[in-house]
Amino acid sequence: xxxxxxxxxxxxxxxxxxxxxxxxxxxxxxxxxxxxxxxxxxxxxxxxxxxxxxxxxxxxxxxxxxxxxxxxxxxxxxxxxxxxxxxxxxxxxxxxxxxxxxxxxxxxxxxxxxxxxxxxxxxxxxxxxxxxxxxxxxxxxxxxxxxxxxxxxxxxxxxxxxxxxxxxxxxxxxxxxxxxxxxxxxxxxxxxxxxxxxxxxxxxxxxxxxxxxxxxxxxxxxxxxxxxxxxxxxxxxxxxxxxxxxxxxxxxxxxxxxxxxxxxxxxxxxxxxxxxxxxxxxxxxxxxxxxxxxxxxxxxxxxxxxxxxxxxxxxxxxxxxxxxxxxxxxxxxxxxxxxxxxxxxxxxxxxxxxx
Amino acid sequence: xxxxxxxxxxxxxxxxxxxxxxxxxxxxxxxxxxxxxxxxxxxxxxxxxxxxxxxxxxxxxxxxxxxxx
Amino acid sequence: xxxxxxxxxxxxxxxxxxxxxxxxxxxxxxxxxxxxxxxxxxxxxxxxxxxxxxxxxxxxxxxxxxxxxxxxxxxxxxxxxxxxxxxxxxxxxxxxxxxxxxxxxxxxxxxxxxxxxxxxxxxxxxxxxxxxxxxxxxxxxxxxxxxxxxxxxxxxxxxxxxxxxxxxxxxxxxxxxxxxxxxxxxxxxxxxxxxxxxxxxxxxxxxxxxxxxxxxxxxxxxxxxxxxxxxxxxxxxxxxxxxxxxxxx
Numbered sequence: 226x227x228x229x230x231x232x233x234x235x236x237x238x239x240x241x242x243x244x245x246x247x248x249x250x251x252x253x254x255x256x257x258x259x260x261x262x263x264x265x266x267x268x269x270x271x272x273x274x275x276x277x278x279x280x281x282x283x284x285x286x287x288x289x290x291x292x293x294x295x296x297x298x299x300x301x302x303x304x305x306x307x308x309x310x311x312x313x314x315x316x317x318x319x320x321x322x323x324x325x326x327x328x329x330x331x332x333x334x335x336x337x338x339x340x341x342x343x344x345x346x347x348x349x350x351x352x353x354x355x356x357x358x359x360x361x362x363x364x365x366x367x368x369x370x371x372x373x374x375x376x377x378x379x380x381x382x383x384x385x386x387x388x389x390x391x392x393x394x395x396x397x398x399x400x401x402x403x404x405x406x407x408x409x410x411x412x413x414x415x416x417x418x419x420x421x422x423x424x425x426x427x428x429x430x431x432x433x434x435x436x437x438x439x440x441x442x443x444x445x446x447x448x449x450x451x452x453x454x455x456x457x458x459x460x461x462x463x464x465x466x467x468x469x470x471x472x473x474x475x476x477x478x479x480x481x482x483x484x485x486x487x488x489x490x491x492x493x494x495x496x497x498x499x500x501x502x503x504x505x506x507x508x509x510x511x512x513x514x515x516x517x518x519x520x521x522x523x524x525x526x527x528x529x530x531x532x533x534x535x536x537x538x539x540x541x542x543x544x545x546x547x548x549x550x551x552x553x554x555x556x557x558x559x560x561x562x563x564x565x566x567x568x569x570x571x572x573x574x575x576x577x578x579x580x
Numbered sequence: 581x582x583x584x585x586x587x588x589x590x591x592x593x594x595x596x597x598x599x600x601x602x603x604x605x606x607x608x609x610x611x612x613x614x615x616x617x618x619x620x621x622x623x624x625x626x627x628x629x630x631x632x633x634x635x636x637x638x639x640x641x642x643x644x645x646x647x648x649x
Numbered sequence: 650x651x652x653x654x655x656x657x658x659x660x661x662x663x664x665x666x667x668x669x670x671x672x673x674x675x676x677x678x679x680x681x682x683x684x685x686x687x688x689x690x691x692x693x694x695x696x697x698x699x700x701x702x703x704x705x706x707x708x709x710x711x712x713x714x715x716x717x718x719x720x721x722x723x724x725x726x727x728x729x730x731x732x733x734x735x736x737x738x739x740x741x742x743x744x745x746x747x748x749x750x751x752x753x754x755x756x757x758x759x760x761x762x763x764x765x766x767x768x769x770x771x772x773x774x775x776x777x778x779x780x781x782x783x784x785x786x787x788x789x790x791x792x793x794x795x796x797x798x799x800x801x802x803x804x805x806x807x808x809x810x811x812x813x814x815x816x817x818x819x820x821x822x823x824x825x826x827x828x829x830x831x832x833x834x835x836x837x838x839x840x841x842x843x844x845x846x847x848x849x850x851x852x853x854x855x856x857x858x859x860x861x862x863x864x865x866x867x868x869x870x871x872x873x874x875x876x877x878x879x880x881x882x883x884x885x886x887x888x889x890x891x892x893x894x895x896x897x898x
Contacts, residue, residue, distance in 0.1 A: 291727020426692035641674025
C-alpha cells in the first residue's frame with residue numbers, strides 16, 4: 226500500500242516536486258501559495274537541493290532559466306501578480322526551448338485583486354502569456370492527489386517537448402487539506418539522463434549556446450515554424466481530460482480545477498432528478514481537449530461552461546464545438562466560488578426548467 | 581628582432597594603436613590602402629624599430645594585431 | 650619566430666561586429682585570455698547581455714547563454730547553484746546592469762553569489778542609438794538628452810561600485826578602464842582576481858570597466874580614450890572598492 230497523508234494542496238505540490246526528482250526551487254512569497262516556498266525550504270534542505278528566496282519573481286524565473294539550461298529540473302511557484310512578472314522570463318525560456326515547471330496558485334485579479342481562489346489567469350496561461358509566438362503546456366489539477374502527481378507529469382512533458390510547463394491551480398486547491406496517496410517511488414535526481422543540450426562547460430565537446438534570438442534574415446521565421454510543428458505534436462498527443470456521465474447527456478458541463486469539483490456535485494444533483502447531464506473536465510488546458518469536445522458537439526445540444534472568472538475557457542469550448550451546440554456560461558469572478566445549487570439552477574435554466 | 585603583424589582584413593582602422601600607444605611610434609593608419617570592409621588599416625612604418633612590447637595588441641579591440649619574437 | 654601576442658583561444662574566429670574603437674573588443678579579449686591562462690575555458694558558462702554585446706554568445710569560445718535584459722546575475726545564479734563546478738561570468742552593459750537589472754545585481758551581491766560580473770560602463774546606450782544611460786554624466790549629451798543630462802529632470806548617474814560598496818555580501822569590487830595599455834594591464838589583473846575569487850569559492854566579484862563608445866559619444870576613437878582620462882574617470886574614480894580577501898587578512 227502506498228503511503229497516504231492528509232495534507233495541504235500546497236504541501237502536496239512540494240512533495241510532488243521532490244518525488245519528481247527536482248532539486249531546484251526559486252521563488253518569492255505571495256498569498257495564497259506561501260506554504261509552497263515555506264515547506265519547500267525545509268524539504269530542499271533535507272534533500273540537499275537548492276532553495277532560493279529571490280528578490281522578485283523576475284529573478285526567480287531567470288534562475289530557473291539558468292538551472293534548466295544547466296540541464297536540471299527546476300521549478301517555481303507563485304500566484305497571479307507574481308506570474309505576470311514572470312512572463313518575460315517564460316517567453317525567453319519558451320524561445321530558448323528550455324523545460325521548466327511553473328505553478329500558479331491563482332487568486333483574484335486584475336491588479337492586486339484579492340487572495341481568494343480564481344481562474345482568471347486562463348487566457349494568460351493558455352495563450353502564451355508573454356510576448357511572441359509560443360504556448361506553455363498547461364495542466365489543471367482538481368485535487369490534492371493531482372497536485373502531487375502533476376509536477377512529475379509536468380516535468381516529463383516539459384522535457385519531452387523542451388517547453389515550459391505550467392500547473393494552473395487556485396487558492397482553494399492550495400489551501401485545502403485532503404488525503405494524498407504517494408503513488409510512486411521518488412525519482413533519484415542522479416538517475417535522470419544528462420541532457421544533450423545542457424550547458425556544463427565544453428570539455429570534450431563543441432561549445433553550446435542557449436538563446437532565444439536570431440537576427441539573421443529568415444532564421445527566426447524558420448525557428449518559429451519548427452516550434453509550431455512541435456506544438457502541433459503536443460496538440461495531437463497530449464490532450465487530457467476526464468469525462469463522466471457524458472455518454473447520454475443532453476447537457477455537458479465543462480469545468481476544470483475547483484469548478485470541476487463543484488460542478489460534479491451539481492451534475493449529481495441533476496442526475497438524481499433524472500436529468501441527463503454530464504461533466505467534462507479539461508485536465509490539459511493547453512493543449513485544450515478540443516477533439517473530445519468537437520466529437521461531443523455532434524450529439525450534445527448544450528454545453529454549460531463554469532469558471533471562476535467572467536468567461537475565458539468558454540472561448541475554447543466555442544472554438545472546439547464550432548457552433549454545433551449552444552454554449553452557456555456561469556461564472557464567478559473576483560474570488561467568488563460557485564456553489565452546486567447555483568450551477569444546478571443554471572442547468573435547469575438551460576434545459577428549459579424541466580424539473 | 582620582434583615583429584608586428586597587422587591583420588589588414590580584420591583591422592577597422594580605429595587608430596587606437598596609432599596615437600601615443602606605440603612607444604617607438606611606428607604605427608599609422610594607411611593613407612592609401614583600404615580593406616574589403618572599407619577601412620584604412622594600420623601599417624607599420626619601420627619594423628626594425630619594434631621592441632615587441634605588445635601595447636598595440638593590448639589596445640586593439642579586434643584583435644587585428646599579432647606580435648612575434 | 651614565436652607568436653607572443655595574438656588572438657586567444659578563448660575567442661571564436663568570428664569577426665566582432667563592434668564599431669571601430671569600441672572598448673568591448675578589448676574586454677572580450679582580456680576575458681578570453683584568462684579563460685585560457687586560468688585553464689577554465691572548458692568549465693565556463695558565459696552570459697551575454699542585451700545591448701551591443703548581445704552577440705558575445707558568438708564571440709566567446711565557451712558555453713554561453715543569452716538571457717533577458719538585466720537578468721544575467723539571476724541566470725548565473727541558477728547555473729552556478731546547479732553546477733557549482735562551472736565558472737560563471739555575466740557580461741553586462743550599463744543599461745543591463747545598472748538600469749533594468751539593478752535588483753538582480755544588488756541581490757546577487759547581497760547573496761555573495763559565487764559568480765564573476767563584468768560591467769561595461771560606457772555612459773551611453775550603444776545598441777539602441779546613443780540614448781541616456783543610468784551612467785550618463787551630468788551635462789553629457791545623448792539622443793534623449795540632446796542638450797545634456799539635466800540632473801533636475803533626469804536625475805543623477807549611478808556609481809555602481811560605490812553603490813555595491815554598501816552591500817555586505819559583495820566580495821570584490823574594482824573599477825578599471827581600457828583606454829591605455831597601462832589601464833588595460835590593470836583591468837586584466839582585476840578580472841583575474843575576480844575569476845580567481847570564484848575558483849576559490851570566495852564570492853561575488855564585480856569589475857566595472859570604463860570603456861570607449863566613440864560612436865555613442867560622437868568623437869573619434871582616439872578622442873574617446875582621452876575623454877576617459879580627462880572626464881569620465883574623474884566622475885568614476887578608478888580603484889578597488891571592496892576586497893574582502895585583503896580585509897580578512
